[in-house]
Amino acid sequence: MRIVVRASDARVARDAQAQLAGAGVETLALAGPARPAPNGEDIAIFPNAEDAASAEALRASAAPPIACLSAHRWASPPPLGLDAGGGFTGAIALDAPPKLLAAQIEAWTRVAVAEEERARRVRTASALDIAPPQPLEPRRLKALYIGAPSSMFLALERALAEQHGVVAAAFSSYAGFDHLHDEPFDAVVLNGAQDAQTAVSLCAALRRNATLYHLPTMVIVASGDAETAKAAIARGASAVATVNAPCGPSLGWLFEAVRRERRRRAAEHDMLSLRDLMGDPRTGLWRRGAFDAHLARLAGDHHASGRPLSLAALRVLPAHGARKPAEEVWRKGFTEVASLAARLMRDADCGVTLGGDLIAVALPAAPMQSARRTAERIASVAECTAFAAGDGSAGPLVFEQSAVELQPGESGAGLLARALRAIDMDSAPAETG
Numbered sequence: 001m002r003i004v005v006r007a008s009d010a011r012v013a014r015d016a017q018a019q020l021a022g023a024g025v026e027t028l029a030l031a032g033p034a035r036p037a038p039n040g041e042d043i044a045i046f047p048n049a050e051d052a053a054s055a056e057a058l059r060a061s062a063a064p065p066i067a068c069l070s071a072h073r074w075a076s077p078p079p080l081g082l083d084a085g086g087g088f089t090g091a092i093a094l095d096a097p098p099k100l101l102a103a104q105i106e107a108w109t110r111v112a113v114a115e116e117e118r119a120r121r122v123r124t125a126s127a128l129d130i131a132p133p134q135p136l137e138p139r140r141l142k143a144l145y146i147g148a149p150s151s152m153f154l155a156l157e158r159a160l161a162e163q164h165g166v167v168a169a170a171f172s173s174y175a176g177f178d179h180l181h182d183e184p185f186d187a188v189v190l191n192g193a194q195d196a197q198t199a200v201s202l203c204a205a206l207r208r209n210a211t212l213y214h215l216p217t218m219v220i221v222a223s224g225d226a227e228t229a230k231a232a233i234a235r236g237a238s239a240v241a242t243v244n245a246p247c248g249p250s251l252g253w254l255f256e257a258v259r260r261e262r263r264r265r266a267a268e269h270d271m272l273s274l275r276d277l278m279g280d281p282r283t284g285l286w287r288r289g290a291f292d293a294h295l296a297r298l299a300g301d302h303h304a305s306g307r308p309l310s311l312a313a314l315r316v317l318p319a320h321g322a323r324k325p326a327e328e329v330w331r332k333g334f335t336e337v338a339s340l341a342a343r344l345m346r347d348a349d350c351g352v353t354l355g356g357d358l359i360a361v362a363l364p365a366a367p368m369q370s371a372r373r374t375a376e377r378i379a380s381v382a383e384c385t386a387f388a389a390g391d392g393s394a395g396p397l398v399f400e401q402s403a404v405e406l407q408p409g410e411s412g413a414g415l416l417a418r419a420l421r422a423i424d425m426d427s428a429p430a431e432t433g
Contacts, residue, residue, distance in 0.1 A: 040306035052087035067112035077252025133273035141165030146176035147191025216257035284342030291352035295412035310371035
């Protein structure tokens with residue numbers, strides 16, 4: 001992603017650039033009146049919150065970034081609530097621990113790509129005379145507190161009540177996980193002041209759960225316990241608060257994570273609903289006509305924005321020496337592989353089956369390495385699948401793969417043809433002299 005730091009003061013821009021570099025985030029610093037970034041711009045970061053008008057103007061420009069983020073100090077987060085406003089897409093904390101700052105950038109990038117793809121799918125559906133789906137139903141703000149009772153629970157309960165929200169409590173990790181699997185929450189707060197190891201382990205367990213991976217998490221640590229705070233951030237915590245200390249800034253950043261996650265879930269819901277309206281219910285992939293139309297739109301949009309667009313293609317084959325299954329068995333097995341591929345790609349990606357043995361996946365705002373990794377992930381999981389062949393024997397699978405990236409002037413159809421041609425070339429028998 002092309003990330004640009006914008007500020008009226010050159011020193012402010014450079015200082016913010018240095019802090020982002022410390023988090024492993026490469027940026028370009030631009031000072032003075034807003035002007036186009038020389039190599040394009042995907043994410044704009046404004047160190048001065050008063051630059052909201054500049055952010056609005058940038059978003060209204062001919063080539064707007066997909067996100068405009070306000071950069072704050074940790075002690076001065078955006079206000080609580082579900083609607084931060086202010087003209088920015090969201091906020092980051094420049095002086096947060098480097099791993100947390102990098103995670104904030106990554107999370108907002110994910111949301112921005114998803115929201116852009118949602119808008120694109122709406123346009124494709126409209127061109128195909130398909131009505132848009134119903135938006136995600138709004139729900140009441142709700143958080144879960146897990147751990148021993150503490151004054152922090154009362155502070156959390158008071159903060160959510162002011163936003164018409166509620167807090168549920170579970171005093172053990174086992175009861176907490178039962179709550180998390182039984183009902184949806186906007187955030188979870190883990191009290192690690194008395195039992196740091198359990199809180200950190202539970203924070204890590206959330207990151208290993210596909211359903212709870214993005215759940216905003218705050219960990220409470222004992223006074224002076226820097227090691228637990230560091231461990232919690234390393235395991236994906238959105239904020240860390242110290243027991244018996246003011247928790248306002250930490251709650252502010254927890255709310256920022258909640259707002260961001262609500263936007264991600266809304267975009268995900270709409271993208272998947274639109275995919276289903278234009279897709280094959282057996283596999284979760286797109287129908288060929290809708291995919292071709294959307295791929296053409298993807299190519300046009302990415303040429304205009306300068307962001308990379310990549311595509312992966314996979315051909316499914318019986319392993320060398322394996323008995324080829326009967327046609328009906330193969331058709332059923334290939335459908336299972338296609339369904340598996342739909343679950344292994346990003347929600348912003350779109351895939352299609354071509355014939356009875358090919359799968360193509362288009363990845364917006366992603367370079368060729370991402371397409372290659374996606375193809376390898378699908379192949380590595382699906383190669384564990386065996387088709388039952390009528391006589392009880394099994395037929396293992398192999399995958400031929402190719403990955404390509406959109407070239408200047410190339411159409412979506414040309415991109416797909418190039419990916420398929422690469423597979424055909426790889427599978428062609430070697431010439432003999």
